[in-house]
Amino acid sequence: MIRALIFDVDGTLAETEEAHRQAFNVTFKQAGLDWHWSKELYRDLLKVTGGKERMNAYQAGLTQAHPFLNEAQIADLHQQKTRRYGQILAEGHLSLRPGVETLINRARNSNIRLAIATTTNIPNVDALIQCCWNLPAHEVFEVIAAGDEVDTKKPAPDVYLLALERLGLGPQDCIAIEDSRNGVLSAKAAKIPVLTAPSWYTSGDDVSKSDWLVEDLTDPLIAQLLGTQLVTA
Numbered sequence: 001m002i003r004a005l006i007f008d009v010d011g012t013l014a015e016t017e018e019a020h021r022q023a024f025n026v027t028f029k030q031a032g033l034d035w036h037w038s039k040e041l042y043r044d045l046l047k048v049t050g051g052k053e054r055m056n057a058y059q060a061g062l063t064q065a066h067p068f069l070n071e072a073q074i075a076d077l078h079q080q081k082t083r084r085y086g087q088i089l090a091e092g093h094l095s096l097r098p099g100v101e102t103l104i105n106r107a108r109n110s111n112i113r114l115a116i117a118t119t120t121n122i123p124n125v126d127a128l129i130q131c132c133w134n135l136p137a138h139e140v141f142e143v144i145a146a147g148d149e150v151d152t153k154k155p156a157p158d159v160y161l162l163a164l165e166r167l168g169l170g171p172q173d174c175i176a177i178e179d180s181r182n183g184v185l186s187a188k189a190a191k192i193p194v195l196t197a198p199s200w201y202t203s204g205d206d207v208s209k210s211d212w213l214v215e216d217l218t219d220p221l222i223a224q225l226l227g228t229q230l231v232t233a
């Protein structure tokens with residue numbers, strides 16, 4: 001029996017990366033930086049998990065002379081970016097990916113518990129859930145494990161292990177739902193079976209370690225997974 005579904009947030013619940021990218025670019029502009037992240041560049045930068053880490057990686061790769069931002073400045077910019085992201089979501093410019101709402105309702109009706117294991121931070125999770133469900137995050141997801149609560153982000157298993165600890169469940173009682181290579185590796189490192197539905201930004205990822213691969217969460221395989229115990233790969 002599956003007792004819980006543990007969802008990634010970015011790219012899994014919604015195609016949030018476009019809203020993140022816009023928030024970064026507006027923040028850079030307002031800070032007087034000439035940084036601008038195109039869709040293609042951002043797809044590359046997403047290989048680095050975590051917003052602050054991503055800015056540091058971008059800065060480290062700049063070849064021209066630039067004012068070097070220290071750790072405090074990066075953290076400050078990242079806070080501004082998080083606020084901007086919240087505003088974009090508050091304006092309602094983001095919707096759930098296909099099948100997410102149905103899956104969550106189906107899980108609820110089957111007494112399957114709902115959790116989140118994400119690299120993003122709590123304010124981003126709150127903003128997304130408020131935008132898409134018009135409810136506080138904890139009214140939709142019983143357990144939320146976020147990137148800022150663990151030492152090492154995905155692909156390390158930490159955030160999934162934290163979700164399991166808070167659920168009080170073992171890894172084989174759960175299914176992780178992911179969209180990216182880092183997410184799949186993180187869940188597998190925590191020994192949780194993973195179903196992957198790649199998003200636009202992760203469509204080129206190697207997600208071959210997934211137990212199940214679908215285009216999106218409308219796939220009939222999901223109903224089978226919730227209804228029966230499948231043997232995982």
Ligand SMILES: [Mg+2]
Nearest residue numbers: 008010011179
């Ligand atoms: Mg993701």
